[in-house]
Amino acid sequence: TLTLDGIQALLKHLNLEETIASFAVADIKSNPLDIYQCRLAEILVRLTNCEEQAAYDSILLPNESGDLTVVVPRLRLQNIKPREVVADLKQKFPPSPLFANPIDDGINLRLWFSPVTLARLLIPYIRDRGASYGKSQSADLSEAHESISVPQKVIVEFCSPNVGKEFDGNHLRSTVIGAYIASIYQFMGWDVCRMNFLGDWGRHIGLLAAGWSRFGSEELLKKNPLRHLLDVFVQVNDLLRHEQEEAKSRSSQDQENVVEHSTTSTEKDELFRRLEDGDPDALAIWTMFREACVTSYTDLYARLNIKFDHYSGESEVEAKTIVEVEEILKEKDAYMESDGAWVIDFEKHGYKGQRAAIARFSNGSTSYLLRDIAAVLERRNRYSFDKMIYVVSAKQDTHFRQVFNALELMGHAQLASKLQHVSFGKFQGLSPRPDSGGLLLSDILDQCQGAFEEFLKDNPGDFAELREELATSKLLDNLTASGLMTQELSIKRGSTFTYDTAKMADMNSDTGLTLQYWFTKVDSKLKGVRIVHEELDNADYSIFTEDAFSDILRLLIQFPGIVKSSFKNLESSTIVTYLFQLTDALDGVLGDEEEAECSNLNLAKLAFFECVRQTLENGMQMVGLVPLRAE
Numbered sequence: 001t002l003t004l005d006g007i008q009a010l011l012k013h014l015n016l017e018e019t020i021a022s023f024a025v026a027d028i029k030s031n032p033l034d035i036y037q038c039r040l041a042e043i044l045v046r047l048t049n050c051e052e053q054a055a056y057d058s059i060l061l062p063n064e065s066g067d068l069t070v071v072v073p074r075l076r077l078q079n080i081k082p083r084e085v086v087a088d089l090k091q092k093f094p095p096s097p098l099f100a101n102p103i104d105d106g107i108n109l110r111l112w113f114s115p116v117t118l119a120r121l122l123i124p125y126i127r128d129r130g131a132s133y134g135k136s137q138s139a140d141l142s143e144a145h146e147s148i149s150v151p152q153k154v155i156v157e158f159c160s161p162n163v164g165k166e167f168d169g170n171h172l173r174s175t176v177i178g179a180y181i182a183s184i185y186q187f188m189g190w191d192v193c194r195m196n197f198l199g200d201w202g203r204h205i206g207l208l209a210a211g212w213s214r215f216g217s218e219e220l221l222k223k224n225p226l227r228h229l230l231d232v233f234v235q236v237n238d239l240l241r242h243e244q245e246e247a248k249s250r251s252s253q254d255q256e257n258v259v260e261h262s263t264t265s266t267e268k269d270e271l272f273r274r275l276e277d278g279d280p281d282a283l284a285i286w287t288m289f290r291e292a293c294v295t296s297y298t299d300l301y302a303r304l305n306i307k308f309d310h311y312s313g314e315s316e317v318e319a320k321t322i323v324e325v326e327e328i329l330k331e332k333d334a335y336m337e338s339d340g341a342w343v344i345d346f347e348k349h350g351y352k353g354q355r356a357a358i359a360r361f362s363n364g365s366t367s368y369l370l371r372d373i374a375a376v377l378e379r380r381n382r383y384s385f386d387k388m389i390y391v392v393s394a395k396q397d398t399h400f401r402q403v404f405n406a407l408e409l410m411g412h413a414q415l416a417s418k419l420q421h422v423s424f425g426k427f428q429g430l431s432p433r434p435d436s437g438g439l440l441l442s443d444i445l446d447q448c449q450g451a452f453e454e455f456l457k458d459n460p461g462d463f464a465e466l467r468e469e470l471a472t473s474k475l476l477d478n479l480t481a482s483g484l485m486t487q488e489l490s491i492k493r494g495s496t497f498t499y500d501t502a503k504m505a506d507m508n509s510d511t512g513l514t515l516q517y518w519f520t521k522v523d524s525k526l527k528g529v530r531i532v533h534e535e536l537d538n539a540d541y542s543i544f545t546e547d548a549f550s551d552i553l554r555l556l557i558q559f560p561g562i563v564k565s566s567f568k569n570l571e572s573s574t575i576v577t578y579l580f581q582l583t584d585a586l587d588g589v590l591g592d593e594e595e596a597e598c599s600n601l602n603l604a605k606l607a608f609f610e611c612v613r614q615t616l617e618n619g620m621q622m623v624g625l626v627p628l629r630a631e
């Protein structure tokens with residue numbers, strides 16, 4: 001791989017007798033744009049005598065046309081008018097193989113890269129970086145956690161559906177966003193643990209168990225576990241509501257009568273208590289539920305190319321850790337008894353506007369909050385993570401603030417600073433079929449798959465080559481995953497996600513389908529192509545004077561900066577929007593003629609397409625997509 005010296009040698013080799021000053025913040029080993037920026041900064045220092053850092057910082061990506069802009073007032077030159085500096089710089093700018101003549105733009109100086117040099121520099125650079133093109137060397141990008149300067153261990157907790165309940169839009173959004181976060185961390189060199197925190201404990205499990213004795217069937221559970229558990233849950237929940245309504249109307253008729261708890265309600269509490277006490281019979285039923293869920297979900301996630309390293313769950317939290325948490329809270333005078341329940345008192349400890357939160361209910365069972373706090377301690381012991389990310393809807397903002405603040409109260413401020421809640425907004429367009437009893441992940445996947453089945457039927461010419469080489473189911477699965485995931489990945493986390501299968505399978509707008517389509521087009525153009533590095537030196541690069549080609553090079557060089565920004569903000573749309581720009585531009589350069597032959601004439605062009613493929617591949621993979629390839 002290219003070292004710093006290697007890059008200097010490459011420049012020399014290209015007859016660029018230019019040395020590159022290395023700025024501390026610059027990252028020319030991972031970001032080729034920095035070569036230009038450093039070189040330009042050096043010229044600015046030489047011509048104006050400004051400070052080095054000011055020179056570097058004055059250079060931005062232009063909003064309009066051009067490749068780089070020097071914002072002259074940022075050079076902080078005393079007693080000279082920016083416009084005069086611009087005119088002077090334009091006049092004195094030394095001839096350079098890297099840049100075309102600069103353009104006067106008011107108080108800015110605008111620069112264009114010379115396209116042929118750009119090609120000669122960038123193509124070997126990307127080929128050398130290969131699968132890591134886009135990866136930053138310095139990983140100190142996370143502003144919230146500045147102490148982390150090298151990639152380490154990260155837990156990404158996502159999806160986390162509840163046993164026996166619906167799989168809703170929040171779970172879907174968490175699944176897709178979580179897969180992206182895990183993938184980009186992995187790409188950046190982190191050791192990633194993908195964790196699913198099942199809602200497999202709590203009072204709803206007591207209710208599910210109460211339902212099982214009335215409506216459960218082992219046969220139906222075997223056949224379709226998630227559907228059957230949901231059916232049981234819905235039925236017992238209806239029963240509970242019915243009993244509660246009756247009790248209410250009875251008590252309003254006769255005010256003297258104390259409201260009696262319905263039988264299902266007492267039974268559910270009793271069953272959950274037995275579970276928390278470790279009753280073997282109750283646990284046996286619970287184990288059956290859980291195992292059925294894990295097996296089913298594993299298969300469903302595989303359809304999205306997602307694999308969890310650990311199926312954790314609320315049940316995993318041990319009683320002794322919970323007691324430990326409660327003792328520390330008491331010690332710190334933050335744990336209060338209130339109507340028989342135990343609450344964490346935040347307000348008393350200076351957390352303004354944060355109300356006390358229940359940790360233990362009056363019947364003695366633990367709350368979601370208490371289990372989440374204890375889970376952090378257990379995961380710290382088990383994984384000694386450097387960072388843990390929870391990918392959960394913004395609706396749980398308060399919950400996570402409580403978890404983090406409780407840890408601070410307990411004296412674990414440092415541990416709390418390693419935790420991050422990555423939230424997302426609402427969703428629409430996802431609803432169960434009226435007769436189905438509730439939404440499941442399988443419903444969503446089947447529905448999307450149906451749309452892509454239609455697409456393949458209606459467009460027999462598309463993906464023609466892959467249809468011959470791949471099993472239909474494989475092609476279909478991949479298109480379904482890409483289509484569904486890209487719809488989510490192309491919007492900002494905070495905005496509302498609109499699930500729309502018709503749009504997913506549309507070739508005329510920017511979708512997962514179009515990403516795969518263009519990837520396979522470039523890939524098939526390169527079929528059988530092997531380029532020897534040395535031969536590339538003597539290739540003909542004149543084609544890059546054409547705008548259609550040089551515009552794509554201008555996009556390719558921006559990729560590492562795009563990735564860096566996506567990683568910093570954990571916004572997949574930064575990358576996906578970029579990939580759409582790239583694929584949209586491909587129409588102009590991908591002729592239909594066969595060019596697999598490595599003649600001197602098209603060698604550079606083929607190498608260019610290799611770089612396009614590599615960038616697309618890296619970009620797709622780091623958001624969690626699997627580029628479609630013939631086997």
Ligand code: ARG
Nearest residue numbers: 160161162197198199372392
């Ligand atoms: N099971 C929860 C739900 O469906 C999400 C769990 C999120 N993770 C956590 N550590 N609390 O709402």
